[in-house]
Amino acid sequence: MMTAIADHDSIRAVQWCGDCLRLLDQRRLPAEESWLECRSAQHVRDAIADLVVRGAPAIGIAAAWGVVLAAQAGEDMPSVLRDLRAARPTAVNLMWALDRMGTCIEAGADVQALTREAQAIQDEDMAANHRMGKLGSALIDRSSGVLTHCNTGSLATSGFGTALGVIRAGVAAGRIERVFAGETRPWLQGARLTMWELVRDGIPAKLIADSAAAHLMRGGQVQWVIIGADRIAANGDVANKIGSYALAIAARHHGVKFMVVAPSTTVDMATARGEDIEIELRDPKELLAIAGVRTVVDGASAWNPVFDVTPASLIDAIVTECGVIERPDTEGMRAMFPAP
Numbered sequence: 001m002m003t004a005i006a007d008h009d010s011i012r013a014v015q016w017c018g019d020c021l022r023l024l025d026q027r028r029l030p031a032e033e034s035w036l037e038c039r040s041a042q043h044v045r046d047a048i049a050d051l052v053v054r055g056a057p058a059i060g061i062a063a064a065w066g067v068v069l070a071a072q073a074g075e076d077m078p079s080v081l082r083d084l085r086a087a088r089p090t091a092v093n094l095m096w097a098l099d100r101m102g103t104c105i106e107a108g109a110d111v112q113a114l115t116r117e118a119q120a121i122q123d124e125d126m127a128a129n130h131r132m133g134k135l136g137s138a139l140i141d142r143s144s145g146v147l148t149h150c151n152t153g154s155l156a157t158s159g160f161g162t163a164l165g166v167i168r169a170g171v172a173a174g175r176i177e178r179v180f181a182g183e184t185r186p187w188l189q190g191a192r193l194t195m196w197e198l199v200r201d202g203i204p205a206k207l208i209a210d211s212a213a214a215h216l217m218r219g220g221q222v223q224w225v226i227i228g229a230d231r232i233a234a235n236g237d238v239a240n241k242i243g244s245y246a247l248a249i250a251a252r253h254h255g256v257k258f259m260v261v262a263p264s265t266t267v268d269m270a271t272a273r274g275e276d277i278e279i280e281l282r283d284p285k286e287l288l289a290i291a292g293v294r295t296v297v298d299g300a301s302a303w304n305p306v307f308d309v310t311p312a313s314l315i316d317a318i319v320t321e322c323g324v325i326e327r328p329d330t331e332g333m334r335a336m337f338p339a340p
Ligand SMILES: CSC[C@@H](O)[C@@H](O)C(=O)COP(=O)(O)O
Pocket: 054, 055, 056, 057, 091, 149, 150, 151, 152, 153, 156, 157, 161, 162, 163, 189, 227, 228, 229, 230, 240, 241, 242, 306
């Protein structure tokens, strides 16, 4: 049975306005839908670092528009590219988008040509998301339940989403009957952002505490865990939001399948293994407080890695717009993504 869902394409969290970049401020959702206008590359860099815009594809797209703003202002491009690159270390989409813009600059592109390139990056991401939605949802048996982690939807991409795109497509096709989202401590991307998107779409979903995931799996309510990725190494290891690795271990233990959905711009064939991926460490303050209210005794400290690496051996399928790699390994990755 097909389920009617609202027009999920309507969320465009990254919007180019000709002389500024409008970003839906993800720090304030769901309490407030406010927009930040970035008028310089430096402003875009700060917005990426502060998580105004987040999610691997979205930060690549935002950075590409940051390059256009810098070109309009006649800034020194090598240092702009360097600064934007340093905004966050783990999501390779950021580096990929800046390399693509950098190649255009080297070829002598003017502001108009750079604008076309940034728009192409954004449009290609949208097309990839819809393709992954079809490919990923086709792997799911009818009447399944799924658990997702972090936010991989329209907010994290040009629109529609990666893992959340598969969930949208799977719900629309009647394959997915139950959706669960982990709250994703400490920044609460699942609770604040994924639930916001799902409610807007009219997709019934239940939020769970991250620590409820193994219990949920044991009860037989989910058949797939579906996540996105920030970087996929050449051997199929996947860096994604902290907690993904624990979900993969629990999923394998309970016979629940594990799907990673990411555009080819997240694949990094130059990085051999997951352990070579830099894992971003963020300010311990993000863990020591909830919504600005300190929850931990003064004087306590914290360790706040915001990504982890799931080994390829725990992954049943990697879905990209280029196709599906089942039980990924170096050979499967090379077959789909040959060296240039
Ligand atoms: C389509 S987004 C895929 C990933 O970027 C997502 O799962 C994630 O880990 C985002 O982390 P964030 O720290 O919110 O940028």
